[in-house]
Amino acid sequence: MTPKKEDYLKIIFExxxxxKKxxxxxxxxxxxxxxxxxxEMVAKLVKDGLAVHTPYAGISLTKEGIKVAEELVRRHRLWETFLVSALGYKLQDVHSDAEVLEHIASENLMEHLDEFLNHPTHCPHGGVIPNKNGDYQEDGHNVLADAKDGEVVKVDRFIDNHDLLTYLDDIELQIGDELKIIGHSPFEGPIKIMIKETGQEMSVSFKAAHYIFVK
Incomplete structure (x- = not known):
């Protein structure tokens, strides 16, 4: 399987x-x-039996696609966890090196890495890590963009995207932050929020708010 196909499976999983579609x-x-x-890539995944595509509705993974995606996600996120916790990588810089390491590591090495990290259940950007048996608690998929004005939510995880993670680092938004939604600007404008712990107010771009998951 090509690295590009793997990237698509991982992001569809995430x-x-x-x-859902x-x-x-x-x-x-x-x-x-x-x-x-x-x-083009969705068509290839469907042909390979890894995904199902419904016109105007979207794409979802088949049982085989889920199985492959779970293993890819496990390997990738274990390496991300190691790079951040053991080597001090910044969160936005781990993806590319984790991408290389996940393809060259043996299963034996992955098992030892998992044990060394004390069997983490989530990676540094909040994504779930399936265990070696494929068991995990499914991530929530409520995004900041859909939170209502006046609602209080907690940041749960971020999409593993370099530009997004760099942006979130710049505005200092972190997993675990409790937010109050102040208001949504019209015409896909930014969302104004307040960090409950500090009282700091900030704006989050409309696009980024679709890739910040909250609970």
């Missing part, structure tokens, strides 16, 4: 494609690729 637009924005490229 966006909730094990339980994920739109081509969501995939396009998350991977920073053109819409035409998404359409």
């Amino acid at each position: 966006l909730g494609g094990t339980q 994920v739109s081509n637009k969501q995939i396009s924005l998350s991977l920073n690729v053109a819409a035409g490229s998404v359409t």
